[in-house]
Amino acid sequence: MMNRREFMTMAAAIGAAFGVGNLPEPVAAALRQIDPQTIPKLLYLQGQSCSGCSISLLQAREPTPLTLITRYSQLVFHADLSATSGSQAMDLIERYIAGEAGPYFLVLEGAIPEKMPTACKIGDKSLASLLESAARTMVGAVAIGACACDGGIPGAEGNLTGAVGLPKFFAQRKIDKSVIQIRGCSVHPDWVWQTVVHLVKIGMPELTEIGSPKLFFSRSIHETCPRYHDFQQEIFAAKLGDGGCLFQLGCLGQQTKADCSSRWWNGGQTWCINANAPCIGCASPLFAKQKNMPFYRMKKRKT
Ligand code: SF4
Ligand code: SF4
Structure with missing residues (x-):
C-alpha cells in the first residue's frame, strides 16, 4: 500500500502531467522533489485516428498506466487525458514545440492528411504545421499505431485526404529525425510502454529495417503460430470459427511481424488466431492498403 509521501509524490506528478494548476502546497512541494531531468516528457498529439490506440494504452497491466505516465515518463499533454483544454492547452503545446519548455519526445497517434491539411487541426493550426515545427525541437518521435506509421485506415486506397504516416511525412520534407514505429490497429500496450521504459532505462531500442523495436517485431506471426503445423499438413479452416490453419x-x-502468439491480448486472455480469427496484418506496413484486399476472405470453392 502507498504511504502518504508516495501518494503526495504521485499526486504531484499527475498534476504536472495533466496540467492541473494551483496545486496545494504539500503537493507542490512533492512535485519539487521529482527530478524532471530524469523522466522524459511525452507530448502526445492525435491526427486522423479513432483513439483506439489511446484506449489500448490504458489497458496496460504491469506497470500500470498511472505508473507509466508518472514514474517512467511525464505525459505533458494528451487530448483525451489532460485536464488542460482550449487556449491553455494550445499555449502548452506551442511552448514545447517552440523549444521553450525543455526536451521532449513527440508521440503521434493517427495519420496526417497531406492533401487536405485543414482536415486535421489542433486549435487553429494544422497538424502538419505543428509537426513541421516540432521536428526542429523534439528529441525524437514515436509513431503509435498503423495510422501514424503508414496511414492505416485513413490512408486506405482511394482516401481523399492523402493520409500518410509520420515517417513518410518527414521524408517528403527531407526532415532527418528518427521515428520509432510501433504498428498495430490498435497497438498492444506492452509494445508502447515497454519501448518507453527501454528509452528511459537503457536508451534507444534496436530497430528493425522498418523502424520498429526488434523486441516485439522480429518474427512473423506465421512462424510462431500454433497452427503452423496445420499449415504444413494442409489442414485448412473452411469457415471462420473452424480449427486448422486460417x-x-x-x-x-x-x-x-509481431509477437502476438507469445504475448496475447486483452490482459493475456486471447489473441486473434486463438479466437479463430485470421491475422489481418494490423502490424504490417501494408495494413489496409489495398481496396481489393478485404480483411476476411471466403475460401475458394471448387467448381
Ligand atoms: S493461421 Fe495464419 S499465421 Fe497461423 S499458420 Fe495459418 S497462415 Fe500462418
Ligand atoms: S495477430 Fe495479426 S491482426 Fe491480430 S493483433 Fe497480431 S498482428 Fe494484428
Whole structure:
C-alpha cells in the first residue's frame, strides 16, 4: 500500500502531467522533489485516428498506466487525458514545440492528411504545421499505431485526404529525425510502454529495417503460430470459427511481424488466431492498403 509521501509524490506528478494548476502546497512541494531531468516528457498529439490506440494504452497491466505516465515518463499533454483544454492547452503545446519548455519526445497517434491539411487541426493550426515545427525541437518521435506509421485506415486506397504516416511525412520534407514505429490497429500496450521504459532505462531500442523495436517485431506471426503445423499438413479452416490453419480465409500471418502468439491480448486472455480469427496484418506496413484486399476472405470453392 502507498504511504502518504508516495501518494503526495504521485499526486504531484499527475498534476504536472495533466496540467492541473494551483496545486496545494504539500503537493507542490512533492512535485519539487521529482527530478524532471530524469523522466522524459511525452507530448502526445492525435491526427486522423479513432483513439483506439489511446484506449489500448490504458489497458496496460504491469506497470500500470498511472505508473507509466508518472514514474517512467511525464505525459505533458494528451487530448483525451489532460485536464488542460482550449487556449491553455494550445499555449502548452506551442511552448514545447517552440523549444521553450525543455526536451521532449513527440508521440503521434493517427495519420496526417497531406492533401487536405485543414482536415486535421489542433486549435487553429494544422497538424502538419505543428509537426513541421516540432521536428526542429523534439528529441525524437514515436509513431503509435498503423495510422501514424503508414496511414492505416485513413490512408486506405482511394482516401481523399492523402493520409500518410509520420515517417513518410518527414521524408517528403527531407526532415532527418528518427521515428520509432510501433504498428498495430490498435497497438498492444506492452509494445508502447515497454519501448518507453527501454528509452528511459537503457536508451534507444534496436530497430528493425522498418523502424520498429526488434523486441516485439522480429518474427512473423506465421512462424510462431500454433497452427503452423496445420499449415504444413494442409489442414485448412473452411469457415471462420473452424480449427486448422486460417490461410485460406485470408490470414496474413506470413507477411506480418509481431509477437502476438507469445504475448496475447486483452490482459493475456486471447489473441486473434486463438479466437479463430485470421491475422489481418494490423502490424504490417501494408495494413489496409489495398481496396481489393478485404480483411476476411471466403475460401475458394471448387467448381
Ligand atoms: S493461421 Fe495464419 S499465421 Fe497461423 S499458420 Fe495459418 S497462415 Fe500462418
Ligand atoms: S495477430 Fe495479426 S491482426 Fe491480430 S493483433 Fe497480431 S498482428 Fe494484428
